[in-house]
Amino acid sequence: GQNIDQPTEMTATEGAIVQINCTYQTSGFNGLFWYQQHAGEAPTFLSYNVLDGLEEKGRFSSFLSRSKGYSYLLLKELQMKDSASYLCAAMDSNYQLIWGAGTKLIIKP
Amino acid sequence: GAVVSQHPSRVICKSGTSVKIECRSLDFQATTMFWYRQFPKKSLMLMATSNEGSKATYEQGVEKDKFLINHASLTLSTLTVTSAHPEDSSFYICSASSPGGTYNEQFFGPGTRLTVL
Numbered sequence: 251g252q253n254i255d256q257p258t259e260m261t262a263t264e265g266a267i268v269q270i271n272c273t274y275q276t277s278g279f280n281g282l283f284w285y286q287q288h289a290g291e292a293p294t295f296l297s298y299n300v301l302d303g304l305e306e307k308g309r310f311s312s313f314l315s316r317s318k319g320y321s322y323l324l325l326k327e328l329q330m331k332d333s334a335s336y337l338c339a340a341m342d343s344n345y346q347l348i349w350g351a352g353t354k355l356i357i358k359p
Numbered sequence: 360g361a362v363v364s365q366h367p368s369r370v371i372c373k374s375g376t377s378v379k380i381e382c383r384s385l386d387f388q389a390t391t392m393f394w395y396r397q398f399p400k401k402s403l404m405l406m407a408t409s410n411e412g413s414k415a416t417y418e419q420g421v422e423k424d425k426f427l428i429n430h431a432s433l434t435l436s437t438l439t440v441t442s443a444h445p446e447d448s449s450f451y452i453c454s455a456s457s458p459g460g461t462y463n464e465q466f467f468g469p470g471t472r473l474t475v476l
Contacts, residue, residue: 283464292452292467293403337402347465351402 252276254350261356270323278343282321285337333357365468380438380471382453388433389455397450443475
C-alpha cells in the first residue's frame with residue numbers, strides 16, 4: 251500500500267533550526283512536495299523535490315533521498331509565524347498526491 | 360502565481376439541505392481539479408478528481424450520488440453536497456492543476472468550512 255509517515259507534533263524555539271522528517275512508500279514516484287498549512291486555512295506550496303539532494307529556498311530547505319524513501323524539511327531562523335502544520339505529500343505514478351497527516355510545529359519564544 | 364478561489368468560505372445549513380461549493384482558477388486554465396475533505400487535525404483526504412468535460416473519478420468510499428461534481432469549464436468546478444448531514448461537516452478544499460509546468464503542482468483554494476446542523 252501507499253503510505254506517508256511524519257511526526258505528529260514538534261516544538262522549537264524562535265530563532266532556532268528545526269528538521270521535519272518524512273518517509274514515504276508509493277506506487278511509482280513523481281516527486282515529493284512540502285506544504286504549509288495554518289489552522290483553518292488551505293495548504294500553501296513550499297517545495298518540490300524529484301531528484302536526490304538538497305533544494306534551498308531562503309529560510310526553508312528540502313532534502314530528498316529516493317533510495318531511502320526519505321525527505322526532510324529544514325526551517326532556519328524560526329519565526330513565530332512559522333507555527334503551522336507542515337504536510338508532506340508524495341506523487342505516485344498516476345500523478346496523484348499521497349498525503350501525510352501533517353506535522354504540527356509549535357514555536358516558543 | 361496561480362490563484363484559485365472558493366465560494367462560499369463558510370456555510371451553515373440544516374440537515375437534509377444541499378450545498379454547492381464553487382472552485383475557480385482565476386488566472387490559468389485548470390484541466391484537472393481536485394476536491395479534498397479535511398477533518399480537524401487530520402490530513403487531506405482526496406474525494407475526487409475531475410477533468411474538464413468528463414465525469415469525475417471518485418475515491419473509494421466516496422458516494423458519487425451524494426457528492427456531485429461538475430467541471431463544466433476550464434476555470435470552474437463545483438461540488439454539491441446533497442442531503443447534507445452533520446457528519447458531512449468538514450473543511451472542503453479544492454485544488455487545480457494545469458499541464459505545462461515543470462511539475463504537476465496543485466494550487467489550492469482557501470477552503471470552505473461546512474457546518475451541518
